[in-house]
Structure formats: structure tokens, C-alpha cells
Amino acid sequence: MNDTGNCNKSRFKPPVAWLLGRELLAGLKLIVAYTFMGDKQDPKDWMKAEVIQAPNKDFAKDAYWFDFIADTGDGMHAVYNIGYLCMSDLWVADSIGQRPGDTVVLSGDAAHAQRLPRGEFLFVGGDTAYHVADTASLMERFQTPFNCAYDDLVKNGKTIDRRPVYGIPANHDYYDALDGFNRQFREPISSDTGTDNDEKDPQLGLKGFIRTQEASYVDMQLPFGWRLWGLDSQNGKMDKRQQAFFVSSFCNRLVDTGELFDSNRQDAVQRELQQHVPSKLIVVTPEPSTVFGRWAKPDAALVDTFQRLGLQPSFVENHAGKLDDSKCRLDIAGDTHHYERYWGSGQGDAMPANYASVVAGGGGAFLHPSHTDMAEVPRRAHYPHRRNSHQLFTRALLNPLTIWTGGYIWLIGGLVAFLSYFAVTIPQSTVSLFQQIFSGFHPVLANKDGILSRIQSALQIDPDIANVSFFTGSYVFNLMVLVLFAGVLLALWRATKPEKQPGENKQSGKLQQFVTRIMTPVVSLEDNLKADADAWRKSVMLFMTPVLAGAGVLMLLIVMNHEQPPHPLMAGLLMLMSGVVAALLLYLSRRYRDLLDQRSKTHRDTSIFPAEFYQKLGIGPGMVLEAVPFWGYGALAAAYLIFGMLRYGTYSTSIMTFNLLIVVVWLVMTIGLVAIAYFWGGQLFRNATGKIRLALIAAWCAALLLAVPVSLALYADWVSLFVIAAATAAVTLLVGRIFTLDSLVKKEFPLSDQTRLGYFLLAAWFAVGIFTLIAATQGQLIPVDGWRLLAAFLAGAVFSCIWLGWYFATALAFNGHNNEAGGGSRSECYRHMIRFKLTGDSLTGYVIGIDKPVEDFTQATSPVFRLVDVFTIHSRSNPRNDAGMTD
Incomplete structure (x- = not known):
């Protein structure tokens, strides 16, 4: 085991500084690179995923336990506490007197008679370290606190065996192109020795855990017919190879025949997937399906991902948290750094539930306010309490x-x-x-x-220039024209397909209708990516209309006469707006190039004119003309930039x-x-x-x-x-x-x-x-x-x-x-982890809260934690609430 460096807990670092802190600035280039090129840096196609058999799966009798955390590797005291709990047995009140808010302790007594044994494995739901989950950050903010927790458990007389750790990546893992994630979770080439200061030992090993994972997404067979799917679905999107991997485990025929990707048989494929999808399932995603009391959008990428796997999107409004009676499913994710639960059965609930959506991002990262609530979906539980959240953040x-x-x-x-x-x-x-x-x-x-x-x-x-009004009419008109055209280009830049609400017939407002019309050139191009050649050509021609409009605007600005130069500050503003227009035009040029690349993957013909037109010119269709929009936007961008410098840059360089x-x-x-x-x-x-x-x-x-x-x-x-x-x-x-x-x-x-x-x-x-x-x-x-x-x-x-x-x-x-x-x-308070219990007909989650991190477990006397929530989902075949069953 590599030397974890400094285990002096008095020198543990607080959460990273987000308001332009040093570490954020150092990792900014990686964050920006992922933001602009993340879709081009996808290593999943090279992964060889296999179905994982859960550890000790075949030895489970009455119950099976595992642990879940997400959003860790930040405030080191908080991560140290999470690590200590993840490697410990926990004790709570017995099932009769058990209530959220009860104390949780590390050793049993008369008041804490029910043992929650350490999980057979630990699952990390993404964002393993901050700001960027690279090797250095993981070593300092994840490995060190966990290994210190292990050492302190040993000092306190505990014997800790090594159990598997699994995970999926989220955006902060992707900022390092999954290099750190690979080192943290993938099975190392050589075995962990478990010895400090061993240079041959693989990096990022965790004491008390072993690494056996081979891909960034996980399909795990659990006891009693349960399955755990960990999706690597950044921004809710999932690639085809990953989709095929999950589907092949329960409906391989669709993968072998290629029907899974046949757009003409989508409805039939959906029915077959929904019929055969596992009936008892835990789905872990990088982003939550329901959060802040807000319904997911029906056209959200995550909804599409679930449907491509045959999963009902129970978290959208028209499903209202309902799941087919033959199914039982938990959707769980981190990303938001507090605890929320939607649906599911709590203690004392008369009606059993077969579906729950949980947000559990309390693994050590800074706390997100929990009193933000859009009040569309009622929360069944949350942590910290709204009042505590308001008081903590308002004071801070x-x-x-x-x-x-x-x-x-x-x-x-x-x-x-x-x-x-x-x-x-x-x-x-x-x-x-x-x-x-x-x-x-x-x-x-x-x-x-x-x-x-x-x-x-x-x-x-010149004094005469100083007396020129900033608000000279002709230059104000120039500014208005440039701002208006920049606004049109900005609308095109942000253009997406309009959101479709099922059953909604409400007419859009006039402003929204106007903006929608402006977006048409880009939306039409995206809509026709897979259309026939004629529809594609028409959409490309439509995409050229902003170039023609922009050329007309530029000609208008060129022919306008001005009696005097602009006020110097107005000149700077006009030059800046010319540059902004040029930058937006260049972005749209790049967007067309990306769309052209996407179409080329499914269509050989990407030209914008019929073949006869190219034959008359004596050139090949792929030589020049399909790039006309690309060069048109680029040339117009250069024209605006040059025009701004020559027309408005009339003063000295220093001014x-x-x-x-x-x-x-x-x-x-x-x-x-x-x-x-x-x-x-x-x-x-x-x-x-x-x-x-x-x-x-x-x-x-x-x-x-x-x-x-x-x-x-x-x-x-x-x-x-x-x-x-x-x-x-x-x-x-x-x-x-x-x-x-x-x-x-x-x-x-x-x-x-x-x-x-x-x-x-x-x-x-x-x-x-x-x-x-x-x-x-x-x-x-x-x-x-x-x-x-x-x-x-x-x-x-x-x-x-x-x-x-x-x-x-x-x-x-x-x-x-x-x-x-x-x-x-940057609060380290109110962190949490979840200890899950599986039985043949139910899943129960014990949410363990840490109101304030313990600074040193070797010096703490009887540290106490809080039982934040206890919830259960049931297989409808046997709706028995066993949330309080003893081990």
C-alpha cells in the first residue's frame, strides 16, 4: 500500500475553494477541455465490461448488506468520518423503537440492539475527488482520509478485512479523462501488498478494500435475484456499446440481431425490453433522476437513457412515481451534496412502495443547501432539515x-x-x-x-473629441444593430429542440414563438441529421440564412456615413461587439462541422446539392461545396472582426x-x-x-x-x-x-x-x-x-x-x-452514507448522518451519529415491511 503521506489529522484540509481558489484555477484547463471536448474524449468504447458477481453472494441467507457513498474526496475530516463508518459495524435501536433522528453508535448496548453489519462491498456513485479527480487529488483527499480511518480502527482494536470497492464516474472524474478513476477503481496489474511505503504497490490502494472492476459501468448480480446497474451516463446520455452491454444480460436476442438499434422497430423493442428487464433493480446514475422537488423533463437525456434500457421513467410527471407492479426499483445518485428521498416506504407507512428515487451525495464533498425546493414533487425525507440548512448557510x-x-x-x-x-x-x-x-x-x-x-x-x-457625446445617434444605431444580430446568433448558439410536455396544449407566448423561429436553422439541421438527402439539403440551405442576413447587416454598417468619430469608449464598445459577433459566427461554424461529422457516420452523402450539379461543374460532391456553410460562417466572422478594427479603432493603440x-x-x-x-x-x-x-x-x-x-x-x-x-x-x-x-x-x-x-x-x-x-x-x-x-x-x-x-x-x-x-x-457538516439491506422481497436503506465530523476517532469517547432516514421498497409479490428486521 502506497504511503498515504500525512495522517496528521490536525493538518487535514477543508473542502476545496470554489470561488476562484488556487486548486480550481490549477485544474481549470482540464475542466474547460472537458466542457468543450468531452464528447470527443470518450474511453468507454475501449472497455471490456463483464457482469460482476457480488462478493459472498452465494452465502447470503436472510439478508445481504452493502454500502453506498457519492461525492467524496473533498473536506478531509468529512471523508475520514465516512471512511471510518464504511469500515465499521453500526448499531441502532431495535426495529420496534427505531425512528429517524435516533442515535447510531459504533458498539451495541441496551439502547442500540440492532446491528447494521459492514457492507460486503462499497459502491461510490461518482465525483471521487474535487475539483479534478486526478491522481494527486485522489491520493490526498480520498485515499489519505480512508487509510487514516483504517489505521485508527486498527488502533482501536478492530480487525478489518478487505472488501471490494466499485464505482461509476461523474463529471469531476471525467475532468481527468478517467485516468484517476481508472487508477482508483480498476483492478491493478499487480496485487495490493497492503504495506506502507512499498514502491511496487499500485497507486491509490485503499486499506480495507480491494479493486476488481474493469469498466466505468457496472452490472452486478446480487443475492435474492437483485441486480445493480451503475451507469456511466454523463449528462444523462449513454453510448450504444454500454446500452448493448446492459441489454445483453437480459435480452441478448435484440443485441445479436441488431434490432436494439433499429429505429423502425423502436416501439416493439421497447415492449420487449420492458417485459424482460430485471424485476428487482438498483440503478446508480451520475446525476439524480429527481432533485430539489422538481419533476424531470420528459425529453431529458436521462429519460431517454432509461427507456433505451427498458426502464420506466417513473420520475417524470406523467408517471408520478409509479412503477409497474411486477417491478421493484431504486434510482440513486449523488451529484447534489445532501440527502433527499422521493417515494419509497418510510417507518410507519401503511402502504408499501415498489419505487424510490434517492439523492445521496453526502460522501465528504461540501454541503449543498437542502432547503432549496421547487415544490413540484413532495420530498419524503431530506437531510439536513430545512431549518438547519437555512441557518447554516445564511450565517456562513x-x-x-x-x-x-x-x-x-x-x-x-x-x-x-x-x-x-x-x-x-x-x-x-x-x-x-x-x-x-x-x-x-x-x-x-x-x-x-x-x-x-x-x-x-x-x-x-483631443479636447474636441472629449466633448463628443457618447450617445451620438448614428453610433448608437450601430451598437443596437450589432447587439441585435449578436442576440440572434446567441439564440442560434443555444438552439435546442423545443421541450414537449405530454398532454399540454397551451400556446407559447409571442416572445417564445419569435425565439423559436430564430432557432429554426439550427433545430432543422439537427432534426434532419438522419433524414433523406433532399430534407438534409433544405435544412443546410436554411442554415445559411444567418450568413446572408449577417452579410446584409455588415453592408448596412459599411455604407453608413458618420459625421465624426465615435466617443472613445463607444469605439471600444463597438469593437468589442464586432468581436462578439465574430466569435458567435465561428462557434456556429464549428457546430455545423460537428453536425456534418455526425451525419457522415450514418450517411455517405453529406453534400448540399444534387449529384447532377457536381457533375456539371466537374468536381466530386465531397470536394468543396458541402463545406460552404462552414467557410461562409468563418469568412463572415473574419469580415466582422476586420470591419470592427478598421471602422471603430480610430484612436491610438494605448487608448x-x-x-x-x-x-x-x-x-x-x-x-x-x-x-x-x-x-x-x-x-x-x-x-x-x-x-x-x-x-x-x-x-x-x-x-x-x-x-x-x-x-x-x-x-x-x-x-x-x-x-x-x-x-x-x-x-x-x-x-x-x-x-x-x-x-x-x-x-x-x-x-x-x-x-x-x-x-x-x-x-x-x-x-x-x-x-x-x-x-x-x-x-x-x-x-x-x-x-x-x-x-x-x-x-x-x-x-x-x-x-x-x-x-x-x-x-x-x-x-x-x-x-x-x-x-x-464549504461546510463539512451533515455528511451521510447509506447502508443497504437486501432480502428476497425488499430493499431497506439506513441513512447514517454525521451532523459534525469527529476530528479523531482515537481520542473520541463514544462518538454518536444520527439515523437520518429508514426507507424500504418492496417487491409487490410479498409486500412485507422488514425495515426494522434484526440481522
């Missing part, structure tokens, strides 16, 4: 130190404030804009002969470079934040109302992020700056305490209370922001010097952490930015 986010230590957000905030203050005080090209808006705004330099004066001279523009930089910074900090709130932070919302609310909150945050630090640098002396910053931070901390008081947050904390508190929190933030702005602008303009630039940087660093915490806490109250709020808070 409204503590500026939490955000400060969560990454380099403070540095970004400081640099933005530095550049913004510089822009409104030094270069005449940007200062003139604010002088046009605010009369009497005349910042002066403290030293007329210093370096700032020389920089100002280098960025000097245009700085103007472009500050325009990018300000757009990212305003429109960028609003767009992130709408499209990312509000992705759980099905309608625009919730997204618009988040976008407005983000707009307020952006205004404070830019205005407060710059105002302090302009008007506040050092004492005032310190007092205002300290007072704002103190009030923020106080609000975090007030809004989490037990007297204010009811025990059940329903969604209505959460929303009401959200509005109160928003009102409090608005008041704090207004008073801070008023305080920051009291006084006279202070002469500009290097110390003022430093003041701007420091104010931006501090207030970026304050305002971003307010933003996440407020957005979270309205069901927004769950992932960012969790990553920013």
Missing part, C-alpha cells in the same frame, strides 16, 4: 470571512475596483463620459509631475486597449452577472418570473460592487473608509445572526416562510447598500494619487466579499444559486 454567507477564504474573489473585486477608479480619474477617454453624466465631476491629480500624470498624458485625447479592457470589465460585472443569475442561478425555474427576480437581485449586487469601492476611493479618507467597511461588515454579520434566530425561523420552516424571509433579507440588503453608498459619497473629491488607487483596491477586495455574500444568501432564499451558495460556504 453573511460572514465576509467565509467568502474571503473561499478563493480569490477578493482579488478579483480589488482589481475591478482598481481599474474602475483608474478609469473614472485618469484617462480622458473614460473620464469624459462621467463628466457628461455628472456635471461638476473633475478629479485632479495630486502630483502634476508624477507617474500618473505621465500615464494621463499617454492616454490624452483603444484600455477602453476595450474597461468595457469588458464593466460588461462582465453588469450584464455578465445578470446573465449568470438568469441562465445559471435560476436554472431550476421553469418560467421567467423566478429568473427575472434573480436577475434584478444580481443587478443590485453589480451596482454595489462597482459603485461602493469607487465612491470610497473618490470621497472617503482612510479613517472614513475603515469605519464604513467595518460597520458594513458588522451589520452584515448581525443580519446573518438575526435572520437565523430560532424565534424567527420556525421548526418546520415551510417554503412560504423561506420566501417571506427572502424578501425581508432583500429589504435589509437594500437598506444596508443605500446607507453605505450615502456614507461613501459624503465629502469632497480627494486628489488622485497612488494611495487612492490602493484604497480602491482594498475597498473592492473587502466589499466584494460582503456584497457577494449578501447576493448568494438572498438568491438562496428564492431557490437560486444553490451550487454557488454551497461551494462558497
Whole structure:
């Protein structure tokens, strides 16, 4: 066994920093590469998967046990606790008095008479380490805590035998192209020796476990006729080879004859698959089928994956959690770092259930807020409790130190404030804009002969140009045209097939209908990938319409006459928009190339004109013309880029470079934040109302992020700056305490209370922001010097952490930015694992919660954990609830 390095638990690392932390920045290139090229880096086709026989399967008599965790390899204390529990027998109250919330201990006594024996194997449901599950991260954040747990168990007098560990990958495993996952789970070439500091020992071995897996997806035969399928289905999608592997285990005829992939026999194949699919099944996926109280979309990729395997998508609204009576199935996944259960039978339920969907991502990664709830699907259980979740995250986010230590957000905030203050005080090209808006705004330099004066001279523009209005009509029209065309291209970039809701006849709104029409060129091309040659050619011709429209727009901009050059800042904005249009055109060019590649896999003819046309020209169909859209979009992109530089780049290089930089910074900090709130932070919302609310909150945050630090640098002396910053931070901390008081947050904390508190929190933030702005602008303009630039940087660093915490806490109250709020808070509390018990007619899950990680099991006296949930699914043939049966 490789030396796990440092087992000094006092030096265990907390969860990784998500707010632009060092480790995130180091792994960013891998994350970006997977984001853009992940579909081209798929190693599954080279894997040789085999059906796995569960360990000790043939010796199981009354019950069989195994353990499940997911989303681990992050906060090392949390992973250490999870590892300790996974290698231990656990004890709970007997079946008669057993209730969720009961204590779980490591040794039995009169109050804890039922033993939950260690699982025969451990299954890891994806995201084995963060940010990137490469060898170094796995060794430090997964192997080390697990091996330390093993060593401490031995120190405490326990004998631990080695049992198999299996897993499936999720997105963080794929960021390393499954190299780390392969080393962690695949059977090594040489056997683990179990000895520290053995250089011949395979990397990433876990004490107490053995590795026997051969592929990234798993089909395991369990006792009593149960099966476990671990799907490697990134973003819900599954490749054909993997589909064939699972189907061959219960309906091999369809694979041998090729009918499984015959699009003309889909209905018949579906019926045959559903008839023969295993009747007692556990399906592990990288992403949950149901989460945050929200129905899965009927056209979601995961729904298609389940149907291709003959599985009923019980988690969509028209199935409403129902499964055929002859089947019994558990869908389980991590990805979301807390516990949720939908359907299934709990303790005391009169009606047995044969289906449950479980989210169990509590294996050690940072905690996601559990009080985010879209209230479409009722949750049967969740952990932590809504009230605990609200209190923990609101206090954490409204503590500026939490955000400060969560990454380099403070540095970004400081640099933005530095550049913004510089822009409104030094270069005449940007200062003139604010002088046009605010009369009497005349910042002066403290030293007329210093370096700032020389920089100002280098960025000097003609006084007549400085007086040119930023809002000159012809250039505003140019900007509107470019923005409109960029919006059309952006809609094409995001184009997907419209979502189909079964039984829904509601007409789309006019705006949605308009956007749908804009998307038609791309949607039509994707719809006709497998169509005949005539339909394909028509869709390609339709795909060329944006090129023709873009050429017309460009000609309009070229022939327009302007009486004077644009304001320098407007020139930078117009150059930037020309570049944005060019970038979007290049992306659409790449998208066409990818679609052409997809069609070539199923059709030899990818040309866009009939064969007779090529014969008349005397060229082969594959030589040039099928690439016309590709080159058309590329050429138009180059034309827009060149036009922007020649038409609008009329000032010196130094002026245009700085103007472009500050325009990018300000757009990212305003429109960028609003767009992130709408499209990312509000992705759980099905309608625009919730997204618009988040976008407005983000707009307020952006205004404070830019205005407060710059105002302090302009008007506040050092004492005032310190007092205002300290007072704002103190009030923020106080609000975090007030809004989490037990007297204010009811025990059940329903969604209505959460929303009401959200509005109160928003009102409090608005008041704090207004008073801070008023305080920051009291006084006279202070002469500009290097110390003022430093003041701007420091104010931006501090207030970026304050305002971003307010933003996440407020957005979270309205069901927004769950992932960012969790990553920013980095809590190791409320982790969990599940110990499963199989019998001939049921599956029971014992969810073991860790409210707060134990720092050292060798020094802890009788550590206590919590029984979060006990649920059972039954085979309908014998609906007997045995959730509390003793071993």
C-alpha cells in the first residue's frame, strides 16, 4: 500500500475553494477541455465490461448488506468520518423503537440492539475527488482520509478485512479523462501488498478494500435475484456499446440481431425490453433522476437513457412515481451534496412502495443547501432539515470571512475596483463620459509631475473629441444593430429542440414563438441529421440564412456615413461587439462541422446539392461545396472582426486597449452577472418570473460592487473608509445572526416562510447598500494619487466579499444559486452514507448522518451519529415491511 503521506489529522484540509481558489484555477484547463471536448474524449468504447458477481453472494441467507457513498474526496475530516463508518459495524435501536433522528453508535448496548453489519462491498456513485479527480487529488483527499480511518480502527482494536470497492464516474472524474478513476477503481496489474511505503504497490490502494472492476459501468448480480446497474451516463446520455452491454444480460436476442438499434422497430423493442428487464433493480446514475422537488423533463437525456434500457421513467410527471407492479426499483445518485428521498416506504407507512428515487451525495464533498425546493414533487425525507440548512448557510454567507477564504474573489473585486477608479480619474477617454453624466465631476491629480500624470498624458485625447457625446445617434444605431444580430446568433448558439410536455396544449407566448423561429436553422439541421438527402439539403440551405442576413447587416454598417468619430469608449464598445459577433459566427461554424461529422457516420452523402450539379461543374460532391456553410460562417466572422478594427479603432493603440479592457470589465460585472443569475442561478425555474427576480437581485449586487469601492476611493479618507467597511461588515454579520434566530425561523420552516424571509433579507440588503453608498459619497473629491488607487483596491477586495455574500444568501432564499451558495460556504457538516439491506422481497436503506465530523476517532469517547432516514421498497409479490428486521 502506497504511503498515504500525512495522517496528521490536525493538518487535514477543508473542502476545496470554489470561488476562484488556487486548486480550481490549477485544474481549470482540464475542466474547460472537458466542457468543450468531452464528447470527443470518450474511453468507454475501449472497455471490456463483464457482469460482476457480488462478493459472498452465494452465502447470503436472510439478508445481504452493502454500502453506498457519492461525492467524496473533498473536506478531509468529512471523508475520514465516512471512511471510518464504511469500515465499521453500526448499531441502532431495535426495529420496534427505531425512528429517524435516533442515535447510531459504533458498539451495541441496551439502547442500540440492532446491528447494521459492514457492507460486503462499497459502491461510490461518482465525483471521487474535487475539483479534478486526478491522481494527486485522489491520493490526498480520498485515499489519505480512508487509510487514516483504517489505521485508527486498527488502533482501536478492530480487525478489518478487505472488501471490494466499485464505482461509476461523474463529471469531476471525467475532468481527468478517467485516468484517476481508472487508477482508483480498476483492478491493478499487480496485487495490493497492503504495506506502507512499498514502491511496487499500485497507486491509490485503499486499506480495507480491494479493486476488481474493469469498466466505468457496472452490472452486478446480487443475492435474492437483485441486480445493480451503475451507469456511466454523463449528462444523462449513454453510448450504444454500454446500452448493448446492459441489454445483453437480459435480452441478448435484440443485441445479436441488431434490432436494439433499429429505429423502425423502436416501439416493439421497447415492449420487449420492458417485459424482460430485471424485476428487482438498483440503478446508480451520475446525476439524480429527481432533485430539489422538481419533476424531470420528459425529453431529458436521462429519460431517454432509461427507456433505451427498458426502464420506466417513473420520475417524470406523467408517471408520478409509479412503477409497474411486477417491478421493484431504486434510482440513486449523488451529484447534489445532501440527502433527499422521493417515494419509497418510510417507518410507519401503511402502504408499501415498489419505487424510490434517492439523492445521496453526502460522501465528504461540501454541503449543498437542502432547503432549496421547487415544490413540484413532495420530498419524503431530506437531510439536513430545512431549518438547519437555512441557518447554516445564511450565517456562513453573511460572514465576509467565509467568502474571503473561499478563493480569490477578493482579488478579483480589488482589481475591478482598481481599474474602475483608474478609469473614472485618469484617462480622458473614460473620464469624459462621467463628466457628461455628472456635471461638476473633475478629479485632479495630486502630483502634476508624477507617474500618473505621465500615464494621463499617454492616454490624452483631443479636447474636441472629449466633448463628443457618447450617445451620438448614428453610433448608437450601430451598437443596437450589432447587439441585435449578436442576440440572434446567441439564440442560434443555444438552439435546442423545443421541450414537449405530454398532454399540454397551451400556446407559447409571442416572445417564445419569435425565439423559436430564430432557432429554426439550427433545430432543422439537427432534426434532419438522419433524414433523406433532399430534407438534409433544405435544412443546410436554411442554415445559411444567418450568413446572408449577417452579410446584409455588415453592408448596412459599411455604407453608413458618420459625421465624426465615435466617443472613445463607444469605439471600444463597438469593437468589442464586432468581436462578439465574430466569435458567435465561428462557434456556429464549428457546430455545423460537428453536425456534418455526425451525419457522415450514418450517411455517405453529406453534400448540399444534387449529384447532377457536381457533375456539371466537374468536381466530386465531397470536394468543396458541402463545406460552404462552414467557410461562409468563418469568412463572415473574419469580415466582422476586420470591419470592427478598421471602422471603430480610430484612436491610438494605448487608448483603444484600455477602453476595450474597461468595457469588458464593466460588461462582465453588469450584464455578465445578470446573465449568470438568469441562465445559471435560476436554472431550476421553469418560467421567467423566478429568473427575472434573480436577475434584478444580481443587478443590485453589480451596482454595489462597482459603485461602493469607487465612491470610497473618490470621497472617503482612510479613517472614513475603515469605519464604513467595518460597520458594513458588522451589520452584515448581525443580519446573518438575526435572520437565523430560532424565534424567527420556525421548526418546520415551510417554503412560504423561506420566501417571506427572502424578501425581508432583500429589504435589509437594500437598506444596508443605500446607507453605505450615502456614507461613501459624503465629502469632497480627494486628489488622485497612488494611495487612492490602493484604497480602491482594498475597498473592492473587502466589499466584494460582503456584497457577494449578501447576493448568494438572498438568491438562496428564492431557490437560486444553490451550487454557488454551497461551494462558497464549504461546510463539512451533515455528511451521510447509506447502508443497504437486501432480502428476497425488499430493499431497506439506513441513512447514517454525521451532523459534525469527529476530528479523531482515537481520542473520541463514544462518538454518536444520527439515523437520518429508514426507507424500504418492496417487491409487490410479498409486500412485507422488514425495515426494522434484526440481522
